[in-house]
Amino acid sequence: MEETIQQAIESLKHEIHKIDDAILKKVTTDVGEVTVIYISSLVEKLTVQSMVYIPLERHINQILQVAEYVELGDMETIKKSLNSGQTLMFFHQLTQIRTIDTYSAPTRSITNTETESTVIGPQDAFTESLETNISLVKRRIQNPMLKNEIRTVGTETNIKISIMYMDNIVNKENLENLRERIDKIDYPFFTDISELKQLIEDNPLSPFPQHYMSVRPDSVSQYLIDGRIIIFMDNSQAAVVCPTSFFEMFISIEDYYNRWSTASLLRMLRFFGFFLTIIITPMYISALTFHPEILPYELLLNLQESRSKVPFPPLIEVLFIELIIEVLREAGSRMPAKVGQTIGIVGGIVIGTAAVEAGLLSNILIVLVATSALLSFLPPIFLMSNTSRFVRYIFIISAGFFGLFGQMLAFAWLINHLQGLKSLGTPYMTPVIPRKAKDLLDSVIRFPTKYLTAKKGISRAQKK
Incomplete structure (x- = not known):
């Protein structure tokens, strides 16, 4: 059996060959020789000293009670244990392999969240541990x-x-x-x-x-x-x-955490803001290219005056400024925080002003695009903000080729697509499709807290 333990050690040595932070040490104990193997980059020295070396030398029965037993021939489990920060102990005389969890790699402390910050309520956030x-x-x-x-x-x-x-x-x-x-x-x-x-x-x-x-x-x-x-x-x-x-x-x-009235107002602002951000600039294209009659006469005059020097059709004009906004946003997010904020603000002002004075863009379009960009950041989930930007391009292209008819086709596609989506097999548009009357109390409008005791239909919970 001694030979079997030695074979397991030799087999593991072959696996950890050229892994310089793998530590192998032999310790003499009351029950005979023990080979200790661990990866130093996943374990602190003090942790190994207090949890492994000292108990092996002074409290061998204690460590035998605490450490988990591993089958001698289960090399897959042995390798996974080693790579997950556990310390392996090969007891030669007892013909046993034991593991103890000594994982103590450095982790980030608990801090405030930057992506879902709130004024009211707890401020702690998850870490990478x-x-x-x-x-x-x-x-x-x-x-x-x-x-x-x-x-x-x-x-x-x-x-x-x-x-x-x-x-x-x-x-x-x-x-x-x-x-x-x-x-x-x-x-x-x-x-x-x-x-x-x-x-x-x-x-x-x-x-x-x-x-x-x-x-x-x-x-x-x-x-x-x-x-x-x-x-x-x-x-x-x-x-x-x-x-x-x-x-x-x-x-x-x-x-x-807010009063129901304030929460309902903010939810409606986010929800309808999502649809506004995807139709503001497409409406500009549709009105100027196909349907000028839908605009008030005074507003139409202002738009025509604003575009009098612009050589591009509205579709090209909108795509041009939208791409500039995307470039500024992407460049700002990749730069150091202070530099990125400066580039975003100064770059937007300088490029926007210069483009209007050069006759490349209309000043009214600058206002519409800036408003649309701000509305896209209203959803608390950043992934939904990215989605609104993608969907907006579909509406822009549809409006550029077919006007309001194209926008209605894009909107029909959007509603049909949302209706067909599922999340873990549950309809994505719950509680509207299928309708769950009780869930409507906590949807776009949030009713007072005392009415929100029931579980939502989308969870299909055992307890209602």
Whole structure:
């Protein structure tokens, strides 16, 4: 049997060949010689000293009780344990392999969120540590029914994910559906949970995000109580909420901290702002190219005067300024924060003013495009902001070729597409299609809190 232990060590040595941070050390204990193997970049020296070396030399029975047993021939489990930050202990005389979790790689501390900031309510946000994120949720939901299943994804990287749900509330069909989708994933490498989200979506070709993403523990906790399923990934800050509806993309957790009247006003502003941002500039194209009669006479005169020096048709003019806005936005996001803000403001003013004076653009169009750009940032979910920008180009091109008729065709496509989408098998347009009367109390308009006790229909929860 001694030879078998030695063979396992030699086999592991072959696997960790040329891994310079792999540490192998032999320790003499009361039960004989023990070979300790760990990866130093995943473990702090003090952690190994206090959890492994000192107990091996002084409290051998204690470490035998705490450490987990691994089958001698299960090399796959042995390698995964080593690479996940665990310390392996090969007991030669006992012919046993034990592992103890000593993972202590440096992690970022809990800070405020920059993407979902609020004035009222908790200010903590998730980090890139899976254990930290789970603990932030469990601090808020102290219930034994809160379950979390640890799995690995990525055929080459074995990244850990956690599926979290309330066992007494979650819909079992939704849970099984999600498990099957994750098990079928054959993808080598994950750098963020956004990639996993795209692989489990019902329609990956759609420009619309079909699952909600959040970095706020309070928001995630509320969805858990509603019967949703949450996915965390190690090395990723955000959490994915399954399933989700289209209307929830315009709901912020701060809405529940505000009075119902203020929250309803803000929700309507975000919801209708999404549709305004995709039709403002297309309406400009339609009115000037095909339907000038829909404009008041005074406004038409101002538009014609503004465009008197512009040599391009409205379609080219709008596409030109939209692309300039996209360039400024992309350049600003890639630069250092202070430089990016300066470039965005100064660049927008200088380029806009120079383009109007040079006769390349009309000043009224500058106002419309700036308003449209601001409206696109109203949704609390950034992915929906990106979607509105993409959909706007479809409306612009449709308006440029067919006017209002083209816009109506694009709008019909949009409604038909949204109606056909599903999130984890549930209709994306819930509670409108299919209609859920109780859910309308917490949709575009938010009723007072005392009326919001029922679970939403999209979660199909066990408890109503």
